[in-house]
Amino acid sequence: MIDLIHVTKRFGDAVAVDDISLSVARGELCVLVGTSGCGKSTTLRMINRLIEHSEGEIHIDDQQIRAFREETLRRRMGYAIQSTGLFPHWTVARNIGLVPRLLKWPKAKVQARVEELMALLGLAMEAFAGKYPHQLSGGQAQRVGVARALAADPDILLMDEPFGALDPITRQSLQDELRELQSRLHKTIVFVTHDMDEALRLADHLVVMHQGRIVQQGRPLALLREPADGFVESLLGGEDRGLKEAALLPVSQRMLPLGPRLLARERIGQHASLREALSVMLWRHAERLTVVDDDDLPVGELSLRRLVGVRSDE
């Protein structure tokens, strides 16, 4: 759906983005990750033409972006940024309704859309519609920013460190919500972050950038297992890669059917990650866990040997 073909961006003599090629399929969540100044935001902004690319081609649905009218292009693309960009003297409701109003939707339709989005993002109408941005917490402001980006129902969402300024707990819950939203709304998302855990948690397609170039791209697990070079390996966490991989794999992938042995006392849900299972084992000094389903009924067991990938289980 989004294709960048040999795209370069120069600011004067400086090359900010250097001959990158990248494809994002419809409904995919693509994460650009890399060290500061590697060209992530510039890449994102070239997609909605906030920045014009110098060379190469950028296509949306096989059409060059320069063939679209800017207004048409921006309507198709929601844009959410770390600082939220909310207008300080406008209420939450007015901020969220900005793009639909610009598109001259009838008043009642704008109002209905604002209500729908506030419900979607977990912002109670009575509590928040009339509030001003300075009266919101960081997490609430970020939600309003995401709601505003979704307002005209764009099929593409561009997000530049949208959860950057948040504490880890709020951040994780917004990440979970974003994944949930995406699985329901099927948006195509390009997401910029420099936080590798966030990138691994969110990405269908992970793109690692360094000094304006793409050094590796693919599925997160593929990059973890076979980093292209030492830079990608260290960015992915070096020795911590085993734990990062375990965080991406569900318990159900390694559990064995219930055997004749007594059930282990400690339990873990089947949707938990192997990393969580390892943590429970360490914390409870247990080598075996009973895996339970959503109704808390035993469905299998996980041993430490299986968890670490030893194939033959005694």
Ligand SMILES: Nc1ncnc2c1ncn2[C@@H]1O[C@H](COP(=O)(O)OP(=O)(O)OP(=O)(O)O)[C@@H](O)[C@H]1O
């Ligand atoms: N408008 C501009 N004029 C000149 N140089 C720019 C401009 N915008 C960005 N750059 C340069 O382009 C390079 C890439 O910047 P970019 O903001 O894309 O990096 P980034 O990976 O998003 O960094 P960060 O994670 O710090 O936000 C940097 O060297 C930056 O200084």
